[in-house]
Amino acid sequence: MIYATCIQETPGIMTNTATPISAAQAGSLTIGGDMTVYRLGYGAMRITGKGIWGPPEDPAGALATLRRAVELGINFIDTADSYGPYISEELIAEALYPYPKDLVIATKGGWLRCGPGQWLHDASPRQLEEAVSGSLRRLRLDRIDLYQLHVPDPAVSFDASIETLARLREQGKIRHIGLSNVTLEHVERARKIVPIVSVQNRYSFADREWDYLVNYCESNNIAFLPWSPLAQNRQANEVVEKIAATRKVSPIVISLAWLLRRSPVMLPIPGTSSVKHLEEDISAATFQLTEAEADALDSVVPAPFSLR
Secondary structure, three states: OOEEEEEEEEOOEEEEEEEEOOHHHHOEEEEOOOEEEEOOOEEOOOOOOHHHEOOOOOHHHHHHHHHHHHHOOOOEEEOOOOOEOOHHHHHHHHHHOOOOOOOEEEEEEOEEEEEOOEEEEOOOHHHHHHHHHHHHHHHOOOOEEEEEEOOOOOOOOHHHHHHHHHHHHHOOOEEEEEEEOOOHHHHHHHHOOOOEEEEEEEOEOOEOOOHHHHHHHHHOOOEEEEEOOOOOOHHHHHHHHHHHHHHOOOHHHHHHHHHHHHOOOEOOOOEOOOHHHHHHHHHHHHOOOOHHHHHHHHOOOOOOHHHO
């Protein structure tokens, strides 16, 4: 069992106390009014091969990482049919089926893979219907708790994509609907058609382009799932690395702690294919930034992502 150790000092006495590390220590968030999960999830993109293509080099290690995630209290796993493609969903089922009662598996569709590091849009109604059926089969589910449009398709009516997901929800194949890689306009348009319970966009202390969307989600009780918690920004990374060195933790712990502090609707989903790195990620659940450290991170004003 992994423990978080803290030092408590009183006059003339120093003691070590240790508590087991668990995602539960990050607090909880209720999605869609009826799915309560802990605010540190797991992103299952990295358990595939290089370039998010094909099977992993170490299948046993990928399965062990998924099982360890559940042991550490994680009850929210994010994946997509395009991760592999299909490999991530298949590994989740192989490792965890039959699933723990409280486990929420969120998947996505509308973005296809044709090779390592290559993505193709297809959020047409027919493709989304096939994608949902395929995810249900691979994940061995009767209903997907959270299904997300992976990205709006510039060649397909956005409303048509959302209407398709709404229809699949009415058919009982989807419990809740979320969006990924979207603007505020997309969220507002989608909410006129069907309830939207989550948004998944690129976001970190070093990349706050979607700050206003985080604020919107918080005001409307919509979960925000940030991906890429360590953005490529030299100035910002220098700040986090300095804090990490002082506190003797990994930079990812600092980044995740900042995200958890940023908003009560924030649900980070760090991904890894390593049990060691997974345990490191979950240790962020007990990590508290000082006010000075939080101010130092908040003071960084990142350049727009497109200009880096």
